[in-house]
Amino acid sequence: MxxxxxxxxxxxxxxxxxxxxxxxxxxxxxxxxxxxxxxxxxxxxxxxxxxxxxxxxxxxxxxxxxxxxxxxxxxxxxxxxxxxxxxxxxxxxxxxxxxxxxxxxxxxxxxxxVLHTVDLGRINGHYFLSSVRIPRTRAAISCNGQYSVIPTEDNEVQVCNLAPMTLSAEGEATISSPRDGFLETVFQPSPRRGFFSGLFRKAEAPAAPTIVPVRKLSVRHTQPVTVIRDGQRLSSSVLDIEILPNRLKVITGKTRKFE
Amino acid sequence: MFKNERDVAVGQETETVIAPSVRVEGDFVSEGNVRIEGMVTGSIATERDLIVGEAAKITANVQARNGTIAGELHGNLRVFDRLELSGTARVYGDIHAKVLSVAPGAVMRGQLVIGMDVQPMVKKEEATEERAAAPARPVRTAREKKIEEILQQ
The missing domain is CATH 3.40.50.10330 (Probable inorganic polyphosphate/atp-NAD kinase; domain 1)
Structure with missing residues (x-):
């Protein structure tokens, strides 16, 4: 039914x-x-x-x-x-x-x-299929309880389960796999904004991102931040994110972007 | 969203990349290939290949299957298969590798053990546990030693 x-x-x-x-x-x-x-x-x-x-x-x-x-x-x-x-x-x-x-x-x-079993992400008790986007941050992100990734400049962080992660110079998007048991966490340095840089400088190529596949991560901010979870807003100063492997059966078409 | 199929890379294994815009602290463990262009402090272990870029600064003990080092490394390095040090590499620590290739200009300071099977590093806690699990050697007191001497006479 x-x-x-x-x-x-x-x-x-x-x-x-x-x-x-x-x-x-x-x-x-x-x-x-x-x-x-x-x-x-x-x-x-x-x-x-x-x-x-x-x-x-x-x-x-x-x-x-x-x-x-x-x-x-x-x-x-x-x-x-x-x-x-x-x-x-x-x-x-x-x-x-x-x-x-x-x-x-x-x-x-x-x-x-045609059914495929995929992983689901969970942030503060809410499930997500695609990704969570954390805006400009310098907060340390604790990964798997073993190590921390600390941005040295403002980075936009995207935690991907099934989402495009990076674009190559040829414009090819790399899609994170929703069947690997990992959340691919992408740290993309935010472009520097300044009055003069906008006026006189040419558009800079985006800096190389950091990509870390993790099973669990947590972020602690001093103030609540608004993150985007599959197109929806979520505000919290504490973000606990984890992967739930093989959690959801999805109906897919021939042109799906994962194996 | 994607104009044609060529615009998307399907089913590629994700490589871990540490870019210059971040610093990693702690015990970094990976199951896939790792490329480091930023700063890492603690320890690094991967079951696959490790590439350390020219601008990378690592203060950690490192373990990998294959390694290519072009940056600065302070710590011991264990590579189970092939290790390549490029001309810009600066390694301050002991190196264990099955095969080593060094380009002119590379700096090494430490012991080299090459050509033998490389054993994985033992963590400090594991080593402590092993020591605790080992049967204690009987400690003889001075009085017991004296009694033994008298009995032998």
Whole structure:
């Protein structure tokens, strides 16, 4: 049995036609199911718990990356397969990494049901599939309880499970593997900002990043910082992040960006 | 997001990189290849290859399968297979390696043990535990020694 969770913006008139085609295709393929629409007053955790109680084996996020982020946080503690139908303005980066195309083609991918078990990340008790982005920081990051990585200048830190980590000079993105049991932590030095540098200097090439695969890391800031977890904001001065290997079954397309 | 398939590297093993913008302190352990261009203090152990860049400054005992050193290293170095010291390398510590290649200009100060099988480093705590687990040697008091001497006479 399938459950479809529609984000609130999906019900906008602009997406009516796409949504109607998607629903028709799902019925044709025989995989239509329960539909839940997210509103301000609905708790996504309760929606997922209800679906699990009623025996739903697959839960599908209908929306963009933010929808996926909200749903993953709730699905992480249940044994359900996870699917995506990208609808709306995006961003649809996570769907792209899973090899799921927008609109009706996503229904065919759901129907084929090619499942891959992937790792999930957890930050302060919240699950994430793609990455956590920590803005400019110089705070020491304790890795695996064994060593610390201390930025000597402002660095933007991205903790990746399934996300593009670096771009080569040829513009090739390296994708972190969500099946290796590690969170690839990328420390990218922030570009120096100054009035004169902006006026007179040419655009500098980004400095080389530090990349450290870790299983567990923690950061302590003196003041709360806002981090982005799969498109959602989270504020805290204490960040405890860990990998949960082989935690989630995801439905993927042929063009997925991992093995 | 990705315009074509060539824009994405699929399934590549991630190499650990320590860039000049960070400092690492503590016992750094890795299962993959490691490239160091920044500062590391403590210890480094990897099951694969280690590359130390020209600008790198390491104050640590290092253990790796293969090693290429171009920077500064203060500490003992154990390489199970092949170690290459480039012309800019400065190593202040003992070197154990199966095969060593040294470029002109490299600086080494310490003992060299080359061509033999290299044993992994034993951590301080492990060494202490081993010592504690070993049966204690009986200590004879002066009185017991005297009694033995009398009995022998």
């Amino acid at each position: 399938y459950a479809y969770v529609y984000d609130s913006f999906v019900t906008d008139k602009r997406h009516e036609r796409v949504l109607s085609r998607v629903e028709t295709r799902l019925t044709d393929l025989g995989i239509s199911g329960r539909i839940e629409r997210l509103t301000m007053f609905k708790n996504i955790g309760e929606i997922v718990a209800d679906a699990a109680e009623q025996g739903c084996e697959t839960i599908v996020a209908v929306g963009n990356d933010e929808t996926i982020g909200r749903l993953i946080d709730a699905v992480g503690s249940h044994d359900m397969a996870f699917g995506v139908i990208p609808v709306g303005d995006g961003p649809h980066h996570i769907a792209g990494l899973l090899g799921v195309e927008e609109g009706v083609e996503a229904c065919n991918i759901l129907s084929r049901r």
